[in-house]
Amino acid sequence: MSRALRLFGRFAVIATLFAAVAWFSDHPAYRQIPEGSAVMMLTFVHGADRRGECRRLSPEEIQKLPPNMRRVQDCPRVRRPIYVELDVNGRNVYRASLPPTGIAGDGPSRVYQRFVLPARTYDLAVRMRDTARSEGFDHERRDTIDLAADQLLVVDYRSESGEFIFR
């Protein structure tokens, strides 16, 4: 084999391998949701009430505390879990009691749930309980939503205004 031919052969092999690598760098395409569907995300971060009420310490109890840590009230840090429900067209698709985060259980509860739905109109209802009550809900929102194909609908909760938002 002549030197030039051999060199061309080497180039052809390398170029073919590189072309294969280039092709696999974006092929075959991956479809993460079926065609004609959309995604609904239920996600928020919210801290529920503390488990217990603040208690006024007696003078004896205050006296027992180290001088640099003396305080008038004892407030438990642990938060209550949040209870959430989500209905789509009247059918419950999600319900969970979300524990507080953090080692001491004093962080906010969080939820991040993904639902893949066919693109069409839906009646959505989302409810949340974040207080000591054992029945009923503290926050609720119902709405009719038009879900377009490939749309990402986020069901969020704004702690500042205390309301659910659909966006």
Add this chain to the structure above:
Amino acid sequence: MISAIRNALRVGFALIEEPFDRLFGPALNPLAQLGALGFFFFWIVAVSGIYLFIFFDTGIERAYQSVEYLTREQWFHAGVMRSFHRYASDLMVVMVVVHLLREFAYDHYRGVRWYSWFTGLPIIWLLYASGITGYWLVWDKLAQYVAIVSSELLDWLPFFGEPIARNFISTGTLTSRFFSLMVFMHVAVPLFLLFIMWVHILRISRPKVNPPRTLALLSLIALLAVSIWKPAISQGPAVLAKVPAQVGVDWFYLPLYPLASIWSNGAVWALLAAFSLMIGLMPWLPPLRRAKPAEIDLAHCNGCARCVEDCPYEAIRMVGRTDGTPFPTQAQVNPSLCVSCGICVGACPSSTPFRRTQDLRTGIDLPEFSLKEIRERVVEVASRLTGPSRVLVLACEHGAAAGRLEGTVVMPCVAMAPPSLIDFALSRDLADGVAIVGCAESACYNRLGIKWTEQRFSGERDPYLRARVPRERIATIWASALAVKKAETEIAAFAARLTTLSPKRLRSPLPASVWSRPAKACEAAELREEL
């Protein structure tokens, strides 16, 4: 189980390497340059990355626009550089994966080689972190997909208070500062990767970090051709209100991302943890093999440092003399680095089988397979050779002749045989020809055994093969353990060639009666006695 996988892979590599060897030659065979090519592609990624950074703008809108500008408007330089950046990154993954599989197939990961194997693991992690942060910067649909899946994976770990993924599902939460952070990550992680790549080769003597020029040039031209043929492009701007439903995934960097939605984030982490654990533990899994390391005999060491020069594992160093002899230095073996390949024995000027001492000793030797034993084996094996052309085979235990019985002396590496051993075999008329049969040329088990052997024979490297040794009576055959037929054919051809040669003139200085052929029956016994 592991052995079965390793053997299957070894067969696979041998099948692929043979045609590559034929086309490229052993010196240019890309499969023998995987580590060097990995470094080469790293530098291409680094240079093209610096070039692209000139055009890149760190803003939510501007990031995508700036990448589009360099791809479309400045395609002839910046666009090509982008393709270089993308494809060289992908090729680096290919090099790393094939390199890992090849080292596993050829059993290059156990014993003292654990260090390079183990430090390869963080290289894989950092390589993937570098690539994934790079995809994030383009801020197209693929970047959006990568951002969401990556942050969902991170959110699964119990480290973050608030889900990071929430930042990528609606507008208004993401700021330009995020892109500044990602640029920092995309620079810092590859820098750390380079540091670990340096750590990875620390214990290797003469590591190959640059491919041969021809191979590098061919790769550059091929990369340019592919970049023009199929330029790397974006996949449309990221729109947080929409799902990046269909994306062209880079299957080299993101093969696990679709798995995260098919399985779960926890399952992907479990897979990664299991893979890392397995790779990390593999050097210590049974069966463990550990031959005794080489030992120095100071009475025969003159501190010439040839063993230090030739050791492929940097297991020997020179230290101050301790025995009071007038030499300034002596060799010292680091047992934790020595693989007992015996290359140092072949390099030692004291390793000469012609020595007439009762107990053949050399400056550095393997306790479990000494030079004295090799000489005895050569004499014993040669005594059984018959026929018009007696071929003595000196074989590497990892090469094609390792399982050969007749007329063969097997050793850890052919470079363990000092050139004077060939001189000895021919001048003592123990054989008519000597065939050195090692591993495949592009896959020397001990990396430098073939190179040192050839350089010693050609007089380029100490210790030389003496000029008086007839070269036509020596054959060097490089063939993998699977190429037994090829090796046998070449040995047979060599034997046939020997019959056409004129009689040897090289003769031992010892009495002919002891070494000549007619007295062969008693010769070996007498020689053994002599030795």
